[in-house]
Amino acid sequence: MTLSFSAATQKKIDEILRHYPNKRAPLIPVLVLAQEEFGELRDDVKRLVATTLELTPSEVQEAVTFYSQLKERPVGKIHFQVCKTLSCDLAGGEEILEYLREKLGVEANVVTPDGRFSYEGVECLASCDTAPAMFCRGRYFEKLTRDQIDAIIRTGRLE
Amino acid sequence: MTFEKIITKHFDDPKLYTLKGYLSCGGYEGLKRARKKEPQEIIDTIRASKLRGLGGAGFPTGVKWGFLPKKPGEKRYLCVNADEGEPGTFKDRYLMSHSPHQLLEGITIACRALEIDTCYIYCRYEFRYLFDRFNQAIADAKKEGFLDNLEIHLHHGAGAYICGEETALLESIEGKKGFPRPKPPFPAIKGLFGKPTVINNVETVMFLPSILVNGPEWFLKKGVETAGGNRVLAVSGHVKNPGCYEVPLSISLKNVIFEICGGMKDDKPLKAVIPGGASAPILKADEIDVGIDFDSLAKAGTMAGSGAVMVFNEETCMVRVVHNLIHFFSDESCGQCTPCREGTTWLKKIIYGIEKGEGSESDLDLLLRITGQMSAKTICALADGAIGPVRSGVEKFRDDFIKHIREKRCSWPKWSWRGN
Numbered sequence: 409m410t411l412s413f414s415a416a417t418q419k420k421i422d423e424i425l426r427h428y429p430n431k432r433a434p435l436i437p438v439l440v441l442a443q444e445e446f447g448e449l450r451d452d453v454k455r456l457v458a459t460t461l462e463l464t465p466s467e468v469q470e471a472v473t474f475y476s477q478l479k480e481r482p483v484g485k486i487h488f489q490v491c492k493t494l495s496c497d498l499a500g501g502e503e504i505l506e507y508l509r510e511k512l513g514v515e516a517n518v519v520t521p522d523g524r525f526s527y528e529g530v531e532c533l534a535s536c537d538t539a540p541a542m543f544c545r546g547r548y549f550e551k552l553t554r555d556q557i558d559a560i561i562r563t564g565r566l567e
Numbered sequence: 568m569t570f571e572k573i574i575t576k577h578f579d580d581p582k583l584y585t586l587k588g589y590l591s592c593g594g595y596e597g598l599k600r601a602r603k604k605e606p607q608e609i610i611d612t613i614r615a616s617k618l619r620g621l622g623g624a625g626f627p628t629g630v631k632w633g634f635l636p637k638k639p640g641e642k643r644y645l646c647v648n649a650d651e652g653e654p655g656t657f658k659d660r661y662l663m664s665h666s667p668h669q670l671l672e673g674i675t676i677a678c679r680a681l682e683i684d685t686c687y688i689y690c691r692y693e694f695r696y697l698f699d700r701f702n703q704a705i706a707d708a709k710k711e712g713f714l715d716n717l718e719i720h721l722h723h724g725a726g727a728y729i730c731g732e733e734t735a736l737l738e739s740i741e742g743k744k745g746f747p748r749p750k751p752p753f754p755a756i757k758g759l760f761g762k763p764t765v766i767n768n769v770e771t772v773m774f775l776p777s778i779l780v781n782g783p784e785w786f787l788k789k790g791v792e793t794a795g796g797n798r799v800l801a802v803s804g805h806v807k808n809p810g811c812y813e814v815p816l817s818i819s820l821k822n823v824i825f826e827i828c829g830g831m832k833d834d835k836p837l838k839a840v841i842p843g844g845a846s847a848p849i850l851k852a853d854e855i856d857v858g859i860d861f862d863s864l865a866k867a868g869t870m871a872g873s874g875a876v877m878v879f880n881e882e883t884c885m886v887r888v889v890h891n892l893i894h895f896f897s898d899e900s901c902g903q904c905t906p907c908r909e910g911t912t913w914l915k916k917i918i919y920g921i922e923k924g925e926g927s928e929s930d931l932d933l934l935l936r937i938t939g940q941m942s943a944k945t946i947c948a949l950a951d952g953a954i955g956p957v958r959s960g961v962e963k964f965r966d967d968f969i970k971h972i973r974e975k976r977c978s979w980p981k982w983s984w985r986g987n
Contacts, residue, residue, distance in 0.1 A: 429760055432741060436725050474745065475724065477692050494654050500983050531728060532728075534656060534657040534660045536654075536804075539809075
């Protein structure tokens with residue numbers, strides 16, 4: 409079966425397309441929408457984006473491999489992105505990544521066997537005064553504590 | 568110290584982000600003044616105010632606007648750079664989350680001056696929690712007639728520091744990977760979709776309404792000889808009270824740390840300060856009695872950059888500081904120019920070796936030699952930014968590097984997570 413966007417996503421794409429003079433310009437926002445809908449950007453998802461925006465597969469691929477928030481491989485349902493740049497690292501960024509490795513038992517960018525979690529270190533999140541900071545499912549966690557991480561892992565929820 | 572805040576003046580008002588809240592604080596008054604002026608008069612006003620670009624380069628905004636060709640009717644664009652990613656910088660996020668209408672008012676003023684009808688706000692993807700608030704602000708302002716006939720679109724990237732470089736930002740809005748463009752042609756001549764384009768930083772644009780309301784003389788009088796207004800600094804690291812602070816340009820870096828931010832955390836002695844983001848050469852503790860304006864910091868051999876001040880106490884390993892930053896630049900180099908791609912990689916490897924205790928004294932000369940091979944040899948400024956902390960680190964904190972090499976280890980305390 410050929411892959412297609414849900415009606416809701418298609419509506420968003422149609423709306424975004426009106427903001428630009430050509431169909432290539434919204435590629436990055438559309439890839440983000442595709443990722444939100446299908447999880448990782450697999451080959452069939454990239455083909456769908458290429459068809460939707462009338463682009464060549466290579467035009468889509470060069471964007472996918474360039475931007476660090478676009479993922480070709482699966483991430484966990486909850487993907488912890490811990491800032492490892494200077495002000496956060498001073499406040500323990502590297503230790504947090506070690507803690508996650510210990511707690512989840514997987515290396516960075518590897519999904520736990522139950523599919524629930526993964527993590528990675530990311531570059532500056534612009535949250536340096538509230539270090540250490542983490543970005544997760546569109547949300548910021550500032551002055552991050554062990555309790556917060558423990559709670560997320562225990563409940564599988566971000567609350 | 569008494570001084571009048573300009574752009575963060577009403578930030579204590581929790582409803583400032585709504586249109587009603589913004590209007591009750593005198594919002595859109597600058598636009599009303601702009602509507603009574605001819606476009607060229609607005610440009611002249613901004614030029615006379617000596618407002619400088621606050622994204623990092625410090626280029627005079629009115630002069631930048633003047634580069635746009637005068638061809639009435641030709642399509643042209645304004646792009647607002649909200650791709651805040653320079654390590655240590657978080658002022659644009661702070662400004663946008665508190666006062667989106669102030670940015671929209673500034674955009675509308677700029678577009679009147681430049682006779683532009685389409686603006687893209689290029690925001691980094693990680694700020695997506697702000698998108699709804701922003702789109703709501705755009706809809707509200709439009710409904711109440713504050714955006715004239717202007718189309719403002721919020722566009723986002725997907726994680727790439729280089730897209731804060733203005734021509735990489737244009738490539739990204741065009742749906743491409745963020746490779747900076749060779750210049751000339753400059754964006755004012757050939758920018759977004761091949762059309763004349765002005766790119767301004769969030770904070771720069773947010774100062775515009777106050778200049779229209781109070782006049783350029785007022786703005787200039789608040790600043791220093793070569794730059795008008797105040798500036799918002801983002802301070803992080805080992806200070807008692809990190810955060811964003813609007814300060815006068817005449818203040819010294821020392822006063823920012825010891826008065827505005829309450830001094831050093833746990834009263835530990837100061838070792839080093841990065842005054843303007845990761846690309847700014849590092850200052851030693853005895854070099855901080857210097858003004859924070861663009862020209863004073865340039866004279867001190869560093870830069871005001873994005874206004875990101877990072878502060879380090881005497882227990883900080885400067886090899887690790889430099890390694891962290893060069894790792895960042897190596898990660899974020901777009902890879903287009905060989906001196907940058909290879910140079911940042913080798914600098915990172917060599918400094919990592921020193922940090923682990925595997926370095927030799929000849930490495931220090933090698934590091935400096937590599938930086939010489941990178942400087943002024945690339946399309947954009949990332950490589951020159953990357954060598955800032957490396958050169959200043961090796962030259963000013965040579966003892967830290969030598970200690971690692973002689974003891975074959977890092978003997979400084981580990982950076983630890985104090986969370987519970």
